[in-house]
Amino acid sequence: MRRAVLALAACTSTALMPPVGPRRADVALRAERVNYYNSLTQAEKLDQLGRCRFMERSEFADGCACLEGKKVVIVGCGAQGLNQGLNMRDSGCDVSYALRQVAIDQKRASFVNAQSNGFAVGTYDDLIPTADLVLNLTPDKQHTSVVNDVMPKMKKGATLAYSHGFNIVEEGMNVRDDLTVIMVAPKCPGTEVREEYKRGFGVPTLIAVHPPNDPEGKGFAQAKAYASATGGDRAGVLDSSFVAEVKSDLMGEQTILCGMLQTGSVLCFDKMIQQGIDAGYASKLVQYGWETITEALKFGGVTGMMDRLDNPSKIKAFELSEELKGIMSPLYAKHQDDIISGAFSRGMMADWDNDDANLLKWRAATAETGFEKTPAGSQDISEQEYFDNGVLMVAMVKAGVELAFEKMTAVGIKAESAYYESLHETPLIANTIARKKLFEMNNVISDTAEYGCYLYDQACAPLLGDFMSKVDPTTIGAKFNNGDNGVDNAKLVNVNAAIRAHPVEVVGRELRGYMSDMESISVGDAAAVAARAAGLEWAATSNQA
Numbered sequence: 001m002r003r004a005v006l007a008l009a010a011c012t013s014t015a016l017m018p019p020v021g022p023r024r025a026d027v028a029l030r031a032e033r034v035n036y037y038n039s040l041t042q043a044e045k046l047d048q049l050g051r052c053r054f055m056e057r058s059e060f061a062d063g064c065a066c067l068e069g070k071k072v073v074i075v076g077c078g079a080q081g082l083n084q085g086l087n088m089r090d091s092g093c094d095v096s097y098a099l100r101q102v103a104i105d106q107k108r109a110s111f112v113n114a115q116s117n118g119f120a121v122g123t124y125d126d127l128i129p130t131a132d133l134v135l136n137l138t139p140d141k142q143h144t145s146v147v148n149d150v151m152p153k154m155k156k157g158a159t160l161a162y163s164h165g166f167n168i169v170e171e172g173m174n175v176r177d178d179l180t181v182i183m184v185a186p187k188c189p190g191t192e193v194r195e196e197y198k199r200g201f202g203v204p205t206l207i208a209v210h211p212p213n214d215p216e217g218k219g220f221a222q223a224k225a226y227a228s229a230t231g232g233d234r235a236g237v238l239d240s241s242f243v244a245e246v247k248s249d250l251m252g253e254q255t256i257l258c259g260m261l262q263t264g265s266v267l268c269f270d271k272m273i274q275q276g277i278d279a280g281y282a283s284k285l286v287q288y289g290w291e292t293i294t295e296a297l298k299f300g301g302v303t304g305m306m307d308r309l310d311n312p313s314k315i316k317a318f319e320l321s322e323e324l325k326g327i328m329s330p331l332y333a334k335h336q337d338d339i340i341s342g343a344f345s346r347g348m349m350a351d352w353d354n355d356d357a358n359l360l361k362w363r364a365a366t367a368e369t370g371f372e373k374t375p376a377g378s379q380d381i382s383e384q385e386y387f388d389n390g391v392l393m394v395a396m397v398k399a400g401v402e403l404a405f406e407k408m409t410a411v412g413i414k415a416e417s418a419y420y421e422s423l424h425e426t427p428l429i430a431n432t433i434a435r436k437k438l439f440e441m442n443n444v445i446s447d448t449a450e451y452g453c454y455l456y457d458q459a460c461a462p463l464l465g466d467f468m469s470k471v472d473p474t475t476i477g478a479k480f481n482n483g484d485n486g487v488d489n490a491k492l493v494n495v496n497a498a499i500r501a502h503p504v505e506v507v508g509r510e511l512r513g514y515m516s517d518m519e520s521i522s523v524g525d526a527a528a529v530a531a532r533a534a535g536l537e538w539a540a541t542s543n544q545a
């Protein structure tokens with residue numbers, strides 16, 4: 001089924017059906033509400049932004065026992081909905097799916113996802129009144145309407161859960177006083193939530209209870225159990241807040257995670273074409289290059305990734321990355337400022353209310369890029385060659401990870417959270433590009449991430465125009481170092497010290513110390529990527545339809 005859906009998506013990728021337009025009632029409701037973060041006092045803002053406690057493994061000793069006998073009903077069966085539900089069922093939870101009537105009648109992707117994986121499916125009326133825990137896993141854009149539909153049907157004292165705090169923090173949603181409101185936010189695309197679980201690992205997860213909605217004081221225990229059921233406790237869980245999650249999640253996805261990889265893919269491909277490099281080779285180097293170089297990042301941080309380069313290449317990548325950081329620093333600062341002030345969410349919600357005009361225009365433009373339209377060639381590229389011939393890509397990853405981390409921590413987001421949102425998640429996003437390029441990444445990630453990714457790309461690509469026209473052509477598509485390994489010793493010592501001293505490396509060494517169950521994957525090889533993709537239970541969903 002997945003293949004059929006993807007094949008359909010592939011033929012229509014430039015003519016993807018537009019998302020369902022805004023309900024006029026939602027537009028009016030949004031206008032009435034206030035941004036929750038902006039309504040806090042300065043002291044409360046700082047307190048919530050800085051909430052971040054790395055939880056001990058022993059705190060999860062009971063696993064998901066607290067959900068035993070409880071009915072978990074998931075609303076929406078897309079990237080997070082299906083994959084979290086599969087993990088929770090495998091962990092022993094009672095999971096079913098409440099879908100809107102139209103999704104059932106039209107057998108939309110959500111219905112097919114749930115039914116073909118053997119879950120019970122029903123309407124809101126069938127399932128919501130019986131639920132102890134309702135997981136709202138619909139796109140953020142739909143939260144106002146979904147929560148307004150679902151809330152009156154929820155039984156007294158039930159719990160409403162989110163995997164991203166946008167609706168609560170940026171839209172200021174008010175939830176019925178008797179309901180508990182929690183968040184369990186996996187720091188990763190939904191498909192990889194499942195993949196990591198099947199590898200016996202998990203993805204780092206932020207959990208939180210919304211302070212005005214914890215009438216029985218049970219929110220934290222339920223959030224812990226939910227995180228454990230998805231496998232998050234195997235990778236690391238932060239006891240956090242809705243505010244800290246939103247302000248860091250939006251920053252990560254717009255900049256290094258999705259935006260930088262999108263801009264970098266298009267620019268690196270175009271540069272290679274200008275140099276006369278074979279288009280199939282250029283396409284392959286970029287498509288599989290991100291996941292190959294960031295697999296080294298996953299295990300050894302920026303240090304580990306840079307150590308895969310020979311010494312002259314490492315020094316070159318370091319210098320390029322410093323130059324890139326100088327150029328892009330104001331852009332990263334602007335994204336973080338606009339996220340903190342609410343200017344970003346206002347702009348995105350205006351686009352929602354304008355029938356997604358910008359989103360659809362940017363999505364169509366992405367589909368028309370040379371990188372997206374050129375199939376990967378069939379030549380072999382060894383794992384090491386992705387590093388040797390991708391020095392510029394390594395520099396882009398280093399610059400993006402460090403800048404995103406620096407800007408997040410500068411506004412009060414804690415280092416652990418910033419690490420997950422920059423360094424740890426980059427390989428998990430890169431895995432999606434290896435499957436089916438930018439189409440797959442933008443389809444799997446949330447609607448907020450897709451919008452933010454394009455927004456960043458719109459600004460970053462022109463910003464890097466001059467840099468790209470002047471950059472040494474041997475840093476992408478060909479072996480940078482052609483035999484002379486000589487370097488200045490003092491320079492090398494300084495470069496190595498600077499890489500290791502960056503604060504993302506300091507916290508990363510500690511956090512990776514807790515990730516002893518992390519598995520390596522076979523990268524850079526189309527057959528291995530296809531084999532992994534064939535194991536996905538997920539079919540392309542409504543994010544793009």
Ligand SMILES: NC(=O)C1=CN([C@@H]2O[C@H](COP(=O)(O)OP(=O)(O)OC[C@H]3O[C@@H](n4cnc5c(N)ncnc54)[C@H](OP(=O)(O)O)[C@@H]3O)[C@@H](O)[C@H]2O)C=CC1
Pocket residue numbers: 075076077078079080081099100103108109110111136137138139140142145146163164185186187188189190191444445446447448541542543544
């Ligand atoms: N995508 C990701 O990987 C990540 C997402 N998140 C968060 O998880 C949540 C879910 O996002 P994501 O998984 O991307 O969502 P998807 O875009 O994959 O959509 C989820 C499901 O919602 C259903 N849906 C769409 N519109 C409505 C509606 N108006 N009413 C009811 N159901 C609807 C769709 O089903 P159908 O149209 O068939 O009815 C679809 O199956 C968001 O809060 C997001 O921020 C957090 C981390 C990562």
Ligand SMILES: CC(=O)[C@](C)(O)C(=O)O
Pocket residue numbers: 186187188189190249253257425444445446447448449
């Ligand atoms: C994939 C993920 O973590 C994102 C980027 O936050 C999202 O899809 O919203």
Ligand SMILES: [Mg+2]
Pocket residue numbers: 186187188249253
């Ligand atoms: Mg995220």
Ligand SMILES: [Mg+2]
Pocket residue numbers: 164249250253446448449
């Ligand atoms: Mg997100």
